[in-house]
Amino acid sequence: MEAESLLQLSYDIGKLLENGENYDMIVQIGTGNNIKEIKVHSIILYARSLYFRTALSKNWISKEGGIIKFKKPNISPKIFNFILRYLYTGKLEFNNYKPIELILILVAADELNIEGIIRYLSQHLIDNHQKFLQQDPVNILQIILQHDACSPLKELREYCLDYVCERPTLLFDSEKYLSLDKNLLLILLSRNDLIMDEIEVWKYLIKWSVAQISTTLNIENLSNWSSKDFSLVKESILEFIPLIRWFSISSIEFNQHVIPFEKILPKDLIMEIKRYHLDSKPKLSLPNLPARKEPLDSILINQKHLSVISSWIDRKDIDYLRIPYAFKLLFRATRDGFNTEKFHELCDYKGAVFVVISLPNSTNLIGGYNPLDWKPKFNKSKSYENNWWKTSESFLFSLTKNTSKGIIRSISRVNPLKSDKAILYNEQFGPGFGSGPDLALSNNQLYCKSHHTYPDSRLFISEGLTKMEDYEVFQIIRKK
DSSP states (O other): OHHHHHHHHHHHHHHHHHHOTTOOEEEEEOOTTOOEEEEEOHHHHHHHOHHHHHHHHTTTOEEETTEEEEEETTSOHHHHHHHHHHHHHOOOOOTTSOHHHHHHHHHHHHHTTOHHHHHHHHHHHHHTHHHHHHHOHHHHHHHHHHTTTOHHHHHHHHHHHHHHHHSTHHHHTSTTGGGOOHHHHHHHHTOTTOOSOHHHHHHHHHHHHHHTTOSSOOTTOGGGOOHHHHHHHHHHHGGGGGGSOGGGSOHHHIIIIIGGGGGGSOHHHHHHHHHHHHOSSOOOOSOOOOOOOOOOOOSSOOHHHHHHHHHHHTTOSSOOSSOOEEEEEEEEHHHHOSOHHHHHHHHTTOOSEEEEEEOTTOSEEEEEEESSOOOOSSOGGGTTSOEEEOOSSOEEEEEESOOBTBOOEEEEEOOGGGGGGSEEEOTTSSSEETTTTSEEEETTEEEEOOOSSSGGGGGTOOSEEEEOSEEEEEEEEEOO
16 A cells, blocks of 8 residues: 555656646756756755755755756756656666666766665666676776766776676777777776786787877888887887786797887887896896786686685685686587587586586576586496486585675585585486486576585575576686
């Protein structure tokens, strides 16, 4: 009854905004050809926004014929209409707005001090930042950077930068990459977690720098460049030189891709890098920046996840800073198909592996570690029966998908009394764990019958069938 009354109240007050009846205030918003005047009710704005409460109680306003006149040129009509609808009805509907418009709504809500929009829209943007970045990474990052003073955007900014650093091709292979703002590129290249080979960083930087001064210069034909061309590119690239991890570029890569551009680099830099590659123990004056993190072929996990999983593999209490393993993607369901035959074709007899699973509408990933091979224990005729392998080192786990605020994690190691059935092999299943099974994948379904072998997995794996969104399998290779 109460809920129905509140819905009716929201509807009735919303009608006042639509028809403008008994208005006592006109707000002029936008600039240029995008100016609009909207009839509103000052008492509602006063009650719902601290900004308007202050504005209407001070000498910020003027009146004409008893009507309050108020100008807000820095907010567009579409953005302001969203805010007014919330102030009048309490409703927040994001579906009809593009990601950049939602960011601008958040900026406007921060200026107008409308806590309800800030709280819910901030979370919506964070929850969907991966999808939004895939649509338009350049413009979204640049609009966030332009409004760096907006406090609610700071958390989103870190989420987005983390996501792009983990998947740099999303940005660097974008059609709009060459129009990337210089300050944003400086931020990205200064980060240690930008997962790119350093020679690729250099190539993209050259491509960007040349595009800032000319659309006709051909980086494949430097013989046609004039001395002025070299000089302009040198000036364009100057601030980026200290951010390049020069000693992470091999001598072959340096000679092939850097030396042709030596006219745009300081001579002492060229000499020092050459000395570094010729001398086994060179004395360096250049800062030796740490190498960037290794590339990871995954759409589900990042280096922070790997740090946790690696520490669990080695039974360490602290997450690794330098991960002692390399990880090779063997299988991705959305790429290779959800059928079990393909899984066994790509993942059997590969040694230690781990699987990570994404479920729809879940903020967590789940998975399992198999220190053995996935392979039949008996002859081929029994491969469609349950084959169990014994190990005390396997485990199941849960990790939060987003890692910007740290990782909430859970692990369930194998019950020592049940370790003889730790790993399940059956050609009708994909990855399998436990006697229940405790976790087994079949086509696009996750199946759990019990938690006998991995008892703590009941905290993050539900019994029954659960549809999967995707899963990946990685081979684990210890670094030499």
